[in-house]
Amino acid sequence: MEVPVSDLSSSGLRVDLREAICCLTEALNLVGVDERQHGERVACMATETARVLGWDAARLSDLFHASLLHDCGVSSTRVHTKLVSELDWAGSERHCKIGAAYLRSFRPLAHLAPVIRWHHTHWDALSGNAEVDADTARMSNLIYLVDRADALLAQYRAGGDQAAFDRIRDKLAGLSGRFFAPELVEAFMACSRGEAFWLALDPLDVAEYVAHFDNPEPPRIEDDRDLHDLARIFAHIVDAKSPYTYEHSRGVARLAVRLARRDGLPEARVSQVEIAGLLHDLGKLGVPDEILESSAPLDHDSRAIMHRHSYDTFRILHRIHGMEEIADWAGCHHETLIGDGYPFQYGAGQLSREARIIAVADVFQALAQDRPYRKGMAPAEVLAILERMRDDGKLDGEVVAMVAGDMEGCYEAAMPKEGNGLPWGGAE
Ligand SMILES: [Fe+2]
Numbered sequence: 001m002e003v004p005v006s007d008l009s010s011s012g013l014r015v016d017l018r019e020a021i022c023c024l025t026e027a028l029n030l031v032g033v034d035e036r037q038h039g040e041r042v043a044c045m046a047t048e049t050a051r052v053l054g055w056d057a058a059r060l061s062d063l064f065h066a067s068l069l070h071d072c073g074v075s076s077t078r079v080h081t082k083l084v085s086e087l088d089w090a091g092s093e094r095h096c097k098i099g100a101a102y103l104r105s106f107r108p109l110a111h112l113a114p115v116i117r118w119h120h121t122h123w124d125a126l127s128g129n130a131e132v133d134a135d136t137a138r139m140s141n142l143i144y145l146v147d148r149a150d151a152l153l154a155q156y157r158a159g160g161d162q163a164a165f166d167r168i169r170d171k172l173a174g175l176s177g178r179f180f181a182p183e184l185v186e187a188f189m190a191c192s193r194g195e196a197f198w199l200a201l202d203p204l205d206v207a208e209y210v211a212h213f214d215n216p217e218p219p220r221i222e223d224d225r226d227l228h229d230l231a232r233i234f235a236h237i238v239d240a241k242s243p244y245t246y247e248h249s250r251g252v253a254r255l256a257v258r259l260a261r262r263d264g265l266p267e268a269r270v271s272q273v274e275i276a277g278l279l280h281d282l283g284k285l286g287v288p289d290e291i292l293e294s295s296a297p298l299d300h301d302s303r304a305i306m307h308r309h310s311y312d313t314f315r316i317l318h319r320i321h322g323m324e325e326i327a328d329w330a331g332c333h334h335e336t337l338i339g340d341g342y343p344f345q346y347g348a349g350q351l352s353r354e355a356r357i358i359a360v361a362d363v364f365q366a367l368a369q370d371r372p373y374r375k376g377m378a379p380a381e382v383l384a385i386l387e388r389m390r391d392d393g394k395l396d397g398e399v400v401a402m403v404a405g406d407m408e409g410c411y412e413a414a415m416p417k418e419g420n421g422l423p424w425g426g427a428e
């Protein structure tokens with residue numbers, strides 16, 4: 001019987017959770033396309049405001065992580081644009097529910113799910129909500145307040161006003177008591193008075209702020225399952241970009257696990273292959289929806305944007321200490337044995353067995369699933385294409401032979417699982 005992927009034995013990885021969260025937040029930043037680092041700026045403004053309020057270290061740590069991840073329910077570049085270009089958008093509730101559902105499935109930060117859930121709810125509704133305790137309400141509302149500060153900053157900048165700091169402050173002050181808790185607005189006004197507060201939101205400063213955030217109580221990964229859960233959440237976020245990528249990353253991970261086991265890799269290795277499969281398309285978060293969903297062949301520019309996703313995956317994962325090898329395998333899923341793939345144009349000599357497995361699993365899953373421009377293919381068609389790609393020197397012959405010897409099992413592993421998708425209603 002096949003072992004469920006969540007019951008894999010230890011991957012043997014030693015990863016700092018705080019570093020993993022900060023790096024993976026970079027992937028969320030990609031969703032902003034031209035408006036990146038939103039999560040970081042929110043974390044910076046929220047924690048500085050909370051310091052004025054005298055919050056203790058544990059609460060600051062929670063606020064910092066909730067701020068970084070507050071928009072993890074947004075995979076779509078269109079939704080992200082709406083959220084930053086409108087002050088109060090009726091559709092904003094959905095990403096709060098999705099983000100909260102993600103966080104609930106990650107033990108080290110599950111207690112922050114309610115904070116994410118209410119981060120677009122007006123204070124006059126939130127403060128009277130018996131479901132929400134006072135601390136959660138305040139933390140959520142603080143994130144909402146600085147989130148809107150960042151949205152206004154983007155709006156004024158788009159209109160050519162680079163220093164609309166006082167206008168932003170006036171606007172937010174005018175919403176005190178209605179949108180935001182008066183005590184939070186007061187603290188925000190105190191700490192955002194000088195222009196240094198705003199200038200510190202520039203890309204390099206804010207990256208430094210997040211990297212050096214002094215956190216005496218960082219969340220810790222207690223066992224291997226936490227890391228897999230975190231990887232699975234990011235796979236959900238990537239797959240939620242489009243109905244056509246629904247469960248793609250998870251299908252690739254399942255199939256790669258199956259192939260790695262058939263290949264006789266040790267279980268710790270198999271477990272790492274699963275993480276690489278789950279995260280291989282992380283960089284796709286930066287691909288605008290209209291390119292990902294295009295049913296026409298991509299032009300030169302769109303193809304260049306699409307192609308950079310595997311490099312972005314590599315770059316982000318490589319920064320997590322302990323995950324360098326996984327970054328290599330995941331980042332090479334579009335490389336070929338004859339060296340005409342991307343982004344490195346590596347050849348057979350540089351592609352590990354694990355990378356070759358991920359590459360085959362990626363092509364297999366993509367062919368088996370419906371795409372905007374064609375229906376999903378039957379097993380025989382999938383195999384014929386894999387064999388053609390092997391003959392052309394693109395895919396590894398031994399891995400393709402493993403697929404051929406286990407076609408039914410591979411197809412079953414790769415296909416989306418009914419009822420195993422997004423309980424909160426599919427892609428945006
Ligand atoms: Fe936001």
Ligand SMILES: [Fe+2]
Pocket residue numbers: 280281309310333334
């Ligand atoms: Fe890809």
Ligand SMILES: [Fe+2]
Pocket residue numbers: 248252280281362
């Ligand atoms: Fe993929």
